[in-house]
Amino acid sequence: MMTTQPPLIRLQDVLKTYAAPKTSLFDSPQRFIAVNHLDFEMQKGEVLGLIGESGCGKTTTARIIARLLKPDSGKIFLNGTDILPLDDYDFRPFRRQIQMIFQDPQQVLNPSLTIEQILMEPLIGFHILRNDKERREFIRLELPDVGLDNTYLPRYPHQLSGGQRQRVAILSALLVKPALLIADEVVSALDLSIQAQILNLLQTLREKHQLSMLFISHDLHVVSWLADRILVMYRGSLVEEATTEELLRNPIHPYTQSLLAAADLFEGNLPTEGIGWGVASDLCCPYAELCPQSTELCRSQRPPVQVLANGHRVACHCRQKGV
Amino acid sequence: MTLFLVSLLIFFVFQIIPGDPVLSRLGQEADPALEALLREELGLDQPPMRRYINWVVALSRGDLGTSIRFRMPVQELIGQRLPNTLALAIWSFMLILVISIPLGIWLAKHSRGPAGLLINGMTQLGIAIPSFWMAILLMLVFGVKLGWLPIHGYVPWRENPLGFIRSMILPGLAVSFSSIAIVVRYLRASLLDQMLQDYVRTARNKGLTENVILYRHVLRNAFLPVLTILGVILVNILTGSIVIESTFSIPGLGQLLQTAIRNRDLPLVQGITLYVSVVVTFGFLFVDLLSAKIDPRIRDKEEES
Amino acid sequence: MQQNKELCRVEHISVSVPYVGKYYPAVHDLSFRMNVGDSVGLIGESGSGKSLTAQAIAGLLPEQVQRSSGHIYFDGIDLTQLTEEELRAYRGFDITMVFQDSATSLNPLLTIGYQMREVLLLHCREIQGKAAQEQHLIASLEEVGLDRPREVLQKYPHQLSGGQRQRVMLAMVMLPKPRLLLADEPTTALDLTTQQQILTLIRNLQQKHELTLLMISHNIQVVRSLCERTMVLYAGQIVESGPTNEVLTHPMHPYTLALLDSKPSFQRKGQTLEMVEGMVPPLDQRQVPCNFAPRCPFRTEVCDREIHEFHRGEHSVLCNYPRSGKAVSV
Numbered sequence: 033m034m035t036t037q038p039p040l041i042r043l044q045d046v047l048k049t050y051a052a053p054k055t056s057l058f059d060s061p062q063r064f065i066a067v068n069h070l071d072f073e074m075q076k077g078e079v080l081g082l083i084g085e086s087g088c089g090k091t092t093t094a095r096i097i098a099r100l101l102k103p104d105s106g107k108i109f110l111n112g113t114d115i116l117p118l119d120d121y122d123f124r125p126f127r128r129q130i131q132m133i134f135q136d137p138q139q140v141l142n143p144s145l146t147i148e149q150i151l152m153e154p155l156i157g158f159h160i161l162r163n164d165k166e167r168r169e170f171i172r173l174e175l176p177d178v179g180l181d182n183t184y185l186p187r188y189p190h191q192l193s194g195g196q197r198q199r200v201a202i203l204s205a206l207l208v209k210p211a212l213l214i215a216d217e218v219v220s221a222l223d224l225s226i227q228a229q230i231l232n233l234l235q236t237l238r239e240k241h242q243l244s245m246l247f248i249s250h251d252l253h254v255v256s257w258l259a260d261r262i263l264v265m266y267r268g269s270l271v272e273e274a275t276t277e278e279l280l281r282n283p284i285h286p287y288t289q290s291l292l293a294a295a296d297l298f299e300g301n302l303p304t305e306g307i308g309w310g311v312a313s314d315l316c317c318p319y320a321e322l323c324p325q326s327t328e329l330c331r332s333q334r335p336p337v338q339v340l341a342n343g344h345r346v347a348c349h350c351r352q353k354g355v
Numbered sequence: 356m357t358l359f360l361v362s363l364l365i366f367f368v369f370q371i372i373p374g375d376p377v378l379s380r381l382g383q384e385a386d387p388a389l390e391a392l393l394r395e396e397l398g399l400d401q402p403p404m405r406r407y408i409n410w411v412v413a414l415s416r417g418d419l420g421t422s423i424r425f426r427m428p429v430q431e432l433i434g435q436r437l438p439n440t441l442a443l444a445i446w447s448f449m450l451i452l453v454i455s456i457p458l459g460i461w462l463a464k465h466s467r468g469p470a471g472l473l474i475n476g477m478t479q480l481g482i483a484i485p486s487f488w489m490a491i492l493l494m495l496v497f498g499v500k501l502g503w504l505p506i507h508g509y510v511p512w513r514e515n516p517l518g519f520i521r522s523m524i525l526p527g528l529a530v531s532f533s534s535i536a537i538v539v540r541y542l543r544a545s546l547l548d549q550m551l552q553d554y555v556r557t558a559r560n561k562g563l564t565e566n567v568i569l570y571r572h573v574l575r576n577a578f579l580p581v582l583t584i585l586g587v588i589l590v591n592i593l594t595g596s597i598v599i600e601s602t603f604s605i606p607g608l609g610q611l612l613q614t615a616i617r618n619r620d621l622p623l624v625q626g627i628t629l630y631v632s633v634v635v636t637f638g639f640l641f642v643d644l645l646s647a648k649i650d651p652r653i654r655d656k657e658e659e660s
Numbered sequence: 661m662q663q664n665k666e667l668c669r670v671e672h673i674s675v676s677v678p679y680v681g682k683y684y685p686a687v688h689d690l691s692f693r694m695n696v697g698d699s700v701g702l703i704g705e706s707g708s709g710k711s712l713t714a715q716a717i718a719g720l721l722p723e724q725v726q727r728s729s730g731h732i733y734f735d736g737i738d739l740t741q742l743t744e745e746e747l748r749a750y751r752g753f754d755i756t757m758v759f760q761d762s763a764t765s766l767n768p769l770l771t772i773g774y775q776m777r778e779v780l781l782l783h784c785r786e787i788q789g790k791a792a793q794e795q796h797l798i799a800s801l802e803e804v805g806l807d808r809p810r811e812v813l814q815k816y817p818h819q820l821s822g823g824q825r826q827r828v829m830l831a832m833v834m835l836p837k838p839r840l841l842l843a844d845e846p847t848t849a850l851d852l853t854t855q856q857q858i859l860t861l862i863r864n865l866q867q868k869h870e871l872t873l874l875m876i877s878h879n880i881q882v883v884r885s886l887c888e889r890t891m892v893l894y895a896g897q898i899v900e901s902g903p904t905n906e907v908l909t910h911p912m913h914p915y916t917l918a919l920l921d922s923k924p925s926f927q928r929k930g931q932t933l934e935m936v937e938g939m940v941p942p943l944d945q946r947q948v949p950c951n952f953a954p955r956c957p958f959r960t961e962v963c964d965r966e967i968h969e970f971h972r973g974e975h976s977v978l979c980n981y982p983r984s985g986k987a988v989s990v
Contacts, residue, residue, distance in 0.1 A: 086851050223705035225918065225922055225939070228924070231933055256924075256925065294853050294855075295852065552764060553759060554767040557765045560756060561751070561778060561779050561783075562748050562753055650768070652818050655819070
């Protein structure tokens with residue numbers, strides 16, 4: 033994708049580490065690398081799917097972009113501006129640009145506020161429109177967009193179903209017209225029929241508003257249905273990135289291949305032994321332990337990210353040797 | 356740190372509240388020369404900041420100063436009274452544990468029955484009734500009407516152990532009553548909450564009997580939140596005993612503190628508060644240690660940091 | 661179905677739960693049977709009553725829930741007629757259950773070893789002596805694929821990962837060699853690859869121990885991969901049941917059809933997902949005979965009066981207007 037204007041968002045060498053939690057059997061004194069020198073960019077109007085298992089760093093990445101977490105190092109550019117060095121005051125105009133929605137809206141929506149009050153808050157917070165009267169009208173105008181109507185406004189979050197709460201959360205994020213919507217596992221907690229409704233809604237909204245969305249999920253079916261491009265993460269590292277079509281037709285990284293196989297549950301052959309715990313490192317391929325094709329090189333050196341045709345990016349030694 | 360803040364606070368409250376220790380000793384019509392002499396002797400002629408620093412310096416040597424009212428070292432005064440207050444506090448604390456834990460369990464089991472509702476209502480009353488009123492009620496019923504127990508005076512343990520116990524029953528009850536009610540309610544709510552947890556379903560699925568589930572699985576978990584309020588209960592007991600000691604004329608710290616405040620006897624008040632603060636701080640520390648002992652998750656978190 | 665010996669038969673079970681002050685049936689007149697060695701899948705969305713069904717069989721219904729009618733036969737004995745004490749002899753011994761959330765399903769304050777030993781002491785009295793018991797526990801942890809079993813016994817639940825905890829749960833409930841395993845969404849909270857490992861494990865355990873399995877899930881693929889027979893539950897009613905292949909490739913009930921069509925996939929990229937609007941009706945708005953009628957595109961006034969069951973071989977459907985059963989590609 034060649035564009036003259038800067039990408040909507042660009043991550044450059046972003047690193048985030050934590051003190052290793054002692055939850056695993058093999059306690060290690062090292063620091064746990066949650067996001068390992070991650071690079072990627074997103075264009076305006078694009079839906080990028082971020083896929084990986086829990087603990088792979090996808091949520092951490094989202095939170096870093098939304099400035100809910102501070103990375104150890106790296107740069108994040110929003111429309112060409114490096115937003116990380118900005119202090120909270122200077123960041124204010126940018127905060128509105130990035131909105132995030134989460135898996136469980138029950139925990140995000142304040143239980144003691146009505147839906148109307150919840151929806152008013154972002155408008156008041158960002159000084160959108162002149163007065164509350166205009167804001168109320170605006171909310172009533174926008175409600176049908178997410179398939180709700182005025183009758184929901186005086187209700188409280190607990191009086192709504194999970195799907196309706198997610199609709200409220202989506203609307204509250206979209207009211208401020210963000211440049212980027214980050215959706216973190218937003219349909220994971222929903223039943224299939226409700227999930228379909230919310231996915232349909234996101235698709236409609238996306239077309240209507242030319243929404244740019246970072247869509248995070250562990251469900252390959254969902255991601256491939258919605259996303260233009262998919263980025264696969266494993267233990268904090270980018271392992272592969274390509275357009276959805278390319279990734280599904282021609283997965284290169286062995287981990288991506290196993291994910292595709294697992295998505296069909298028993299139909300593929302997957303290494304039966306567990307995705308191990310352990311500490312991501314700069315000294316080896318994160319997938320070396322489990323990879324059926326791993327070599328000495330994989331265990332001693334972290335593979336660089338290579339760019340192939342059509343923007344297909346992959347981090348695998350085997351590919352380099354032309355295997 | 357807490358102790359330092361407490362002492363500072365007490366000191367400055369004493370600068371603000373009306374009343375003068377010198378005048379309260381000499382009377383309003385005192386001879387000004389005598390008054391000045393006494394002021395100098397007590398160090399009250401110096402500016403407040405200076406006096407506070409003096410006090411802290413002395414404290415670091417282990418010297419709490421001299422009481423203005425009694426003209427005795429504060430340590431000695433506290434030393435005389437402390438055992439009595441401690442005895443009352445420990446006794447009340449034991450009463451709380453012994454009465455409220457079984458009651459809380461029973462109540463959780465029978466929360467829907469009429470007896471459960473009745474006791475539940477009583478605990479509500481127990482929280483609402485102030486301890487001094489409870490003390491008077493207890494004295495009336497058991498002391499005056501029934502004549503079973505002494506309502507007055509204090510029998511030292513060394514003189515007459517049986518008399519000591521008899522003399523402690525009513526004050527102990529009066530002090531602990533509201534705390535018992537609080538712990539019972541808390542424990543009951545916590546137990547009922549824990550009974551709904553998933554691990555209880557797992558335990559049932561194993562085929563364990565309800566009693567085994569309750570005592571082996573639920574009780575420990577239910578006790579964790581109760582443990583955190585035990586620190587507050589400790590404070591409750593100490594403040595309660597200050598009032599109750601004077602009602603039952605027990606020569607303890609509470610009584611001493613009242614006298615000290617009435618006479619604006621700053622060194623004595625400072626000394627007593629310091630002691631009480633130390634006890635409370637250690638109480639909270641103990642509660643924290645106990646929680647970590649019971650809950651492996653807290654233990655792991657502490658090790659990490 | 662190698663053996664056709666019946667193990668468990670559920671007859672006209674109804675379970676009522678309190679909802680805004682009144683009792684409503686969340687499971688309505690449910691009947692099915694399982695033979696020895698069967699693996700049966702129960703598919704349903706939240707509110708369909710699938711967990712209640714399993715809990716009713718295991719005798720683990722929460723206190724405030726009532727089983728209002730029906731019979732559950734296990735090995736020819738009507739469990740509903742037994743006292744609590746008699747029932748306890750079955751629970752955890754013959755009939756056992758694993759749950760969705762392994763994080764909350766284990767007691768956080770007790771070690772894995774303690775919680776497993778409890779089962780051993782209760783149901784496996786023939787194993788005497790500390791060393792022998794320890795050995796037995798270690799063997800069972802090895803069977804479910806846990807490394808360093810001796811260390812695992814010393815651990816507390818929060819020190820294990822979700823997948824490890826679910827393995828521990830399986831090892832624990834399998835100790836007395838139960839005959840019926842009710843698995844209530846055992847992999848839902850897990851990652852895709854971990855999920856697959858646990859499912860493989862369940863299948864292996866089932867085959868090795870001649871276990872009868874009732875797999876409860878909202879995930880069609882889980883049931884498809886593990887179960888010979890499938891039942892689809894909607895708002896407390898079994899709307900369709902039969903061999904898994906039949907039900908999931910040639911669905912006859914409009915709900916099953918919609919459920920299969922609503923699954924997003926790359927093949928349907930960006931296309932609107934077919935899904936009936938609305939949601940599972942709340943308990944006080946259910947209208948027997950057909951609970952699906954309000955959302956059903958094929959509803960007529962007949963549906964408000966009566967409902968018929970149609971059979972095609974072993975495949976049966978509760979609908980007046982069953983679909984042709986045309987093939988669905990998923």
